[in-house]
Amino acid sequence: MFGIWGAPSSDSGAAASFAALGLHALQHRGQEAAGITSWDGAAFHTHRAMGHVAGTFDRADIIRALPGRVAMGHVRYSTSGDSALRNVQPLFAELASGGFAIAHNGNISNALKLRRELNRRGSIFQSTSDTEVIIHLVATSNYRTLLDKFIDALKQVEGAYSLVCMTPEGMIACRDPLGIRPLVLGKLDGAFIFASETVALDVVGAEFLRSVEPGEMIIVSDRGFRSHRPFAPVPPRPCIFEHVYFSRPDSIVDGTSVYDVRKNIGAELARESPVEADIVVPVPDSGVPAAIGYAQASGIPFELGIIRSHYVGRTFIQPSDGVRNLSVKMKHNANSALIRGKRIVLIDDSIVRGTTSLKIVQMMRDAGAAEVHFRVASPPTRHSCFYGVDTPERANLLAAQMDVVAMTEFIHADSLAFVSIEGLYRAMGEVARDPMRPQHCDACFTGDYPTSLTDEDEAAPRDQFSLLQERVAS
Numbered sequence: 377m378f379g380i381w382g383a384p385s386s387d388s389g390a391a392a393s394f395a396a397l398g399l400h401a402l403q404h405r406g407q408e409a410a411g412i413t414s415w416d417g418a419a420f421h422t423h424r425a426m427g428h429v430a431g432t433f434d435r436a437d438i439i440r441a442l443p444g445r446v447a448m449g450h451v452r453y454s455t456s457g458d459s460a461l462r463n464v465q466p467l468f469a470e471l472a473s474g475g476f477a478i479a480h481n482g483n484i485s486n487a488l489k490l491r492r493e494l495n496r497r498g499s500i501f502q503s504t505s506d507t508e509v510i511i512h513l514v515a516t517s518n519y520r521t522l523l524d525k526f527i528d529a530l531k532q533v534e535g536a537y538s539l540v541c542m543t544p545e546g547m548i549a550c551r552d553p554l555g556i557r558p559l560v561l562g563k564l565d566g567a568f569i570f571a572s573e574t575v576a577l578d579v580v581g582a583e584f585l586r587s588v589e590p591g592e593m594i595i596v597s598d599r600g601f602r603s604h605r606p607f608a609p610v611p612p613r614p615c616i617f618e619h620v621y622f623s624r625p626d627s628i629v630d631g632t633s634v635y636d637v638r639k640n641i642g643a644e645l646a647r648e649s650p651v652e653a654d655i656v657v658p659v660p661d662s663g664v665p666a667a668i669g670y671a672q673a674s675g676i677p678f679e680l681g682i683i684r685s686h687y688v689g690r691t692f693i694q695p696s697d698g699v700r701n702l703s704v705k706m707k708h709n710a711n712s713a714l715i716r717g718k719r720i721v722l723i724d725d726s727i728v729r730g731t732t733s734l735k736i737v738q739m740m741r742d743a744g745a746a747e748v749h750f751r752v753a754s755p756p757t758r759h760s761c762f763y764g765v766d767t768p769e770r771a772n773l774l775a776a777q778m779d780v781v782a783m784t785e786f787i788h789a790d791s792l793a794f795v796s797i798e799g800l801y802r803a804m805g806e807v808a809r810d811p812m813r814p815q816h817c818d819a820c821f822t823g824d825y826p827t828s829l830t831d832e833d834e835a836a837p838r839d840q841f842s843l844l845q846e847r848v849a850s
């Protein structure tokens with residue numbers, strides 16, 4: 377998400393062009409679709425489209441059609457659920473108080489239950505997105521002011537939400553009480569900016585002021601800046617996976633450099649799971665910082681044994697199964713002259729289904745590696761995420777089905793090791809994980825979910841909202 381109030385130019389589309397740049401820097405957070413809504417002081421304007429930010433918002437005619445010094449945007453994560461345009465954010469509604477645009481990062485874990493209640497009370501939904509539940513809760517709240525209605529709505533939702541909302545009175549940014557998903561505040565020549573990661577501030581030349589704190593609601597307008605704490609304080613549980621994989625390595629998340637944490641994880645791995653080897657090879661790009669950390673801590677040279685092509689499109693048409701099996705080589709190719717005869721420590725950020733890991737190990741063997749030792753910069757992913765990261769259901773998570781010995785055989789590695797959960801916390805700068813009150817959400821590794829999973833508990837078998845919403849739609 378990216379929002380800007382008071383863009384430092386009166387050119388038509390000024391705020392929208394900042395939003396487009398910011399969203400481009402956040403493209404890794406969602407590649408399915410993108411949208412921008414602007415406010416020109418009299419009316420809201422929206423453009424939403426499937427596909428990447430570039431390809432839609434690099435067009436001058438589209439940016440010019442989003443006038444005003446206020447704008448917000450969103451990139452949508454690719455899920456197995458309904459990918460229709462109606463779910464692309466920002467979502468917009470004309471409420472009794474005026475226009476209301478909302479963008480959401482996260483997942484509401486009681487959205488189905490709330491939706492059923494709202495349906496019974498007469499609400500008619502335009503999308504199958506969990507985010508629309510918030511709009512209807514605001515619209516039907518008995519409180520008087522928009523801010524009170526909004527707070528009333530948020531007190532009914534469970535799960536993860538970082539939100540940016542735009543109204544004629546101001547832009548509202550909010551992080552759920554646990555602070556599961558990130559959100560930062562920046563400033564540019566008198567304009568306030570909210571963004572999911574600091575890289576979006578960097579790219580527009582804004583100054584990073586601070587993170588929006590868990591449970592904090594910030595309202596910016598032409599009258600300035602106000603901070604509210606509408607929720608009862610609880611110990612925060614920000615997502616640890618942002619540091620392992622999701623955020624860009626050049627971002628600062630909750631005061632910590634993502635790059636530094638990833639290097640620290642690699643160093644922890646080297647200490648916990650050493651191995652005699654000739655070179656350390658990252659699976660690019662996400663395994664690179666951890667591989668640097670592993671190499672520095674172990675003294676084994678870091679080498680680029682796999683080269684990644686940056687030109688592989690997700691929609692590449694593959695005419696047959698035989699060709700599809702070659703697709704991994706289109707994205708990653710072994711640097712054979714380097715690999716031949718070497719004992720390799722291969723570093724990746726995680727193992728999810730295991731199919732990519734299997735192909736990468738095979739690629740190293742085909743290139744003549746003498747031994748392939750796989751080291752993973754996260755603990756085994758044994759549980760699904762219900763807070764906005766698109767992990768598959770448990771049946772498709774390799775580590776939920778097998779122990780490490782069986783996984784080693786499955787991916788055909790000579791050895792396999794994961795960083796421990798304690799090692800991950802040490803890499804984050806913590807002395808240890810507090811088992812009574814973990815400092816982060818780490819549920820995909822531990823199964824210790826920090827909120828109720830109301831929709832999941834009502835459903836059997838367990839599913840993600842993106843799948844359940846299909847049933848709501850049908």
Ligand code: SF4
Pocket residue numbers: 556615616617618760761762763764765817818819820821
């Ligand atoms: S379950 Fe995992 S990916 Fe999801 S919020 Fe928690 S730590 Fe992050």
